[in-house]
Amino acid sequence: MQKGESPIIRFDGVSKYFDDFQVLKGITLAVGPSERIVICGPSGSGKSTLIRCINGLEGYGAGDIFVNDVRVGSDAAGLRAVRARVGMVFQQFNLFPHLTVRENLMLGPMRGRGMSAADATRLADRYLARVRIPEQADKYPRHLSGGQQQRVAIARSLCMEPQIMLFDEPTSALDPEMISEVLEVMAELAQTGMTMIVVTHEMGFARRVADRMIFMDHGEIVEVAPPETFFTAPKSRRAQDFLQKILNH
Amino acid sequence: MRILTALAAILTLSGCSSNWGWYVVNPSTASGAANLKFMLSGLSYSVQLSATAIAISVVIGLLVALPGLSSNVWARRASRTYVELVRAVPILVLILWVYYGLPQVTGLSIGVFWAGVIALALSDSAFQAEIFRAGIQSIARGQYEAAYSVSLGYRDTMRYVILPQAIRRILPALGNQLVYMLKMSSLVSVIGMQELTRKANELVVVEYRPLEIYTVLVLEYLVLILIVSAAVRWFERRLQTDERS
Numbered sequence: 001m002q003k004g005e006s007p008i009i010r011f012d013g014v015s016k017y018f019d020d021f022q023v024l025k026g027i028t029l030a031v032g033p034s035e036r037i038v039i040c041g042p043s044g045s046g047k048s049t050l051i052r053c054i055n056g057l058e059g060y061g062a063g064d065i066f067v068n069d070v071r072v073g074s075d076a077a078g079l080r081a082v083r084a085r086v087g088m089v090f091q092q093f094n095l096f097p098h099l100t101v102r103e104n105l106m107l108g109p110m111r112g113r114g115m116s117a118a119d120a121t122r123l124a125d126r127y128l129a130r131v132r133i134p135e136q137a138d139k140y141p142r143h144l145s146g147g148q149q150q151r152v153a154i155a156r157s158l159c160m161e162p163q164i165m166l167f168d169e170p171t172s173a174l175d176p177e178m179i180s181e182v183l184e185v186m187a188e189l190a191q192t193g194m195t196m197i198v199v200t201h202e203m204g205f206a207r208r209v210a211d212r213m214i215f216m217d218h219g220e221i222v223e224v225a226p227p228e229t230f231f232t233a234p235k236s237r238r239a240q241d242f243l244q245k246i247l248n249h
Numbered sequence: 250m251r252i253l254t255a256l257a258a259i260l261t262l263s264g265c266s267s268n269w270g271w272y273v274v275n276p277s278t279a280s281g282a283a284n285l286k287f288m289l290s291g292l293s294y295s296v297q298l299s300a301t302a303i304a305i306s307v308v309i310g311l312l313v314a315l316p317g318l319s320s321n322v323w324a325r326r327a328s329r330t331y332v333e334l335v336r337a338v339p340i341l342v343l344i345l346w347v348y349y350g351l352p353q354v355t356g357l358s359i360g361v362f363w364a365g366v367i368a369l370a371l372s373d374s375a376f377q378a379e380i381f382r383a384g385i386q387s388i389a390r391g392q393y394e395a396a397y398s399v400s401l402g403y404r405d406t407m408r409y410v411i412l413p414q415a416i417r418r419i420l421p422a423l424g425n426q427l428v429y430m431l432k433m434s435s436l437v438s439v440i441g442m443q444e445l446t447r448k449a450n451e452l453v454v455v456e457y458r459p460l461e462i463y464t465v466l467v468l469e470y471l472v473l474i475l476i477v478s479a480a481v482r483w484f485e486r487r488l489q490t491d492e493r494s
């Protein structure tokens with residue numbers, strides 16, 4: 001941990017199985033407040049599973065995960081409390097297609113935080129301006145480009161005013177020309193001191209923003225290093241092979 | 250509509266040339282007009298019965314569908330069992346059982362209308378449950394995850410995210426079910442409900458003109474159902490344009 005004192009997220013020997021298949025193998029990790037972590041690794045290595053455990057979208061078998069010293073468990077009220085502090089952005093955006101952009105943003109504040117419609121509207125408009133699409137507020141998601149949709153999804157999470165933001169390959173479903181507008185918003189967010197865990201293969205972004213790189217393979221954290229070290233002198237053979245593949249394609 | 254006119258024309262022509270007796274329902278004669286009015290007086294019962302029954306069956310259907318999607322195996326089994334049992338009973342049998350049997354079990358007498366409503370609603374609820382189950386299952390898992398990730402609980406997730414989308418998708422099936430219910434409401438005539446079919450039967454006994462009277466009955470259902478279908482389609486279109494803006 002580089003910033004802050006006590007960790008905001010803590011994995012303590014976390015393992016998870018899908019039937020006989022072990023997806024996570026004794027993960028131990030501490031993330032400090034305002035820390036920016038980028039996770040990479042081959043397909044199927046457990047990256048998504050790892051971050052989805054943080055807000056309880058996946059359960060886990062052995063070990064403990066703490067967010068703000070509260071254990072992420074299975075009781076519904078505890079989970080909702082954790083989720084109010086942990087935002088998540090998905091590869092496929094997962095916007096609510098039957099709601100306008102503004103309504104997408106207002107749902108969490110109103111139903112998850114008990115905010116009034118007037119307050120939620122103000123909040124929504126503020127964050128839409130922040131991701132630079134205030135003019136799209138009354139449209140439905142399918143009338144927006146992929147990049148705009150993903151920015152709406154980011155704004156939707158920010159409306160919960162979370163302490164932590166999780167990103168699971170936020171640009172993988174985007175056309176190349178839209179990737180940078182989303183990465184730009186994420187980089188700005190990093191500057192505000194948000195704690196961020198980002199699963200991505202955008203290595204330029206990782207170099208620019210990450211405090212630490214985490215390389216996963218076969219359900220394990222194989223390597224943890226600052227980006228300069230990770231990209232120039234990866235220690236493990238598996239990380240070397242992986243970087244070779246993605247940097248040379 | 251063109252089909253209807255053609256059908257009416259054929260019937261009228263054949264009525265003139267052969268031994269049909271259209272006079273029984275000829276609105277230009279006093280007795281014919283009275284007969285028509287008598288037949289049409291069943292209309293509001295048919296509509297009320299079907300509408301009430303479908304409103305109730307949608308609620309039961311949803312309440313049965315939700316545990317059917319639960320991760321709890323007993324909840325799923327209970328839902329499954331309800332659907333299988335209710336689906337196995339013919340509607341006519343259910344109507345007879347509710348009207349003649351249920352009062353003996355409960356000690357409460359049930360009027361014809363409510364007996365009809367209960368029987369139709371129960372019978373339909375099994376189909377509604379299946380329709381809702383399929384509709385809810387068709388919503389991608391990402392929608393739940395997005396709702397949960399902004400701290401919505403299960404109830405709010407269903408209410409504000411999943412069901413509004415599922416209902417749009419199952420609207421055509423719900424429309425079909427409403428049409429089916431209108432047709433099945435004719436069965437409630439057997440316990441004496443004064444709806445369209447019962448009125449026609451009573452008139453046939455008096456006038457002894459089954460061909461003409463039942464033809465009018467057919468046309469009554471046909472027009473009713475065409476109107477309902479058109480209304481359902483209009484409603485579907487409106488929901489879609491709602492989202493377009």
Ligand SMILES: Nc1ncnc2c1ncn2[C@@H]1O[C@H](COP(=O)(O)OP(=O)(O)OP(=O)(O)O)[C@@H](O)[C@H]1O
Pocket residue numbers: 018023041042043044045046047048049050
């Ligand atoms: N619900 C599930 N049931 C069974 N196996 C699963 C399930 N979800 C994921 N897995 C398996 O767990 C492993 C890790 O999946 P995960 O999605 O976490 O990998 P990932 O590193 O995010 O991969 P990708 O880069 O392809 O997104 C994969 O082998 C996957 O097939």
Ligand SMILES: [Mg+2]
Pocket residue numbers: 047048049168169
């Ligand atoms: Mg993944």
